[in-house]
Amino acid sequence: MFYKKRPREKPQIAMAPLIDMVFLLLIFFMVATVFPDKVGVKVEKPEADTSKALPRHHLLFAIDREGVLHHSERTLSYDEAEGIISAAVMAKPDIAVIVEPDKSSVAGQLVHFLDKARIAGAKNVSIATRPEYEK
Numbered sequence: 001m002f003y004k005k006r007p008r009e010k011p012q013i014a015m016a017p018l019i020d021m022v023f024l025l026l027i028f029f030m031v032a033t034v035f036p037d038k039v040g041v042k043v044e045k046p047e048a049d050t051s052k053a054l055p056r057h058h059l060l061f062a063i064d065r066e067g068v069l070h071h072s073e074r075t076l077s078y079d080e081a082e083g084i085i086s087a088a089v090m091a092k093p094d095i096a097v098i099v100e101p102d103k104s105s106v107a108g109q110l111v112h113f114l115d116k117a118r119i120a121g122a123k124n125v126s127i128a129t130r131p132e133y134e135k
Helices: 015-032 078-091 107-119
Strands: 058-063 069-071 074-076 096-101 124-127
Touching (some): 058 107, 069 078, 074 078, 078 107
Parallel strands (some): 096 124
Antiparallel strands (some): 069 074
16 A cells, blocks of 8 residues: 655744734734823923913923022023023014923023023013923
8 A cells, every 4th residue: 555645845933823913913012102291301281270282383491499590301501591592583583482490490590591591582482381280
């Protein structure tokens, strides 16, 4: 009794289940990823009854409790901030400049920043506060 030897098929990887698994993993990681609400310096803003939402295009600065000025996650001097504001005002004259002072920061630092912003030509300068109900 002789058996005929059949040629062996080469093993193949089925691509359809592999692609399904890749998409399932992609969806899982997209759903499970936690994005930070706001990156930057942690500033505890003072409360106000008349708070408004931020304008769409704005420059955001923060003054921490030690009086150090921050913009885009980096520390700046007040003169550097004046240069940044001046360049932004040249590009878009009605840009909003917003400063978030920590409620424990010295008022003199805030006034100094507001002066620098006005010297740079900013016409729309605001102080960020948090609504009273957000305690």
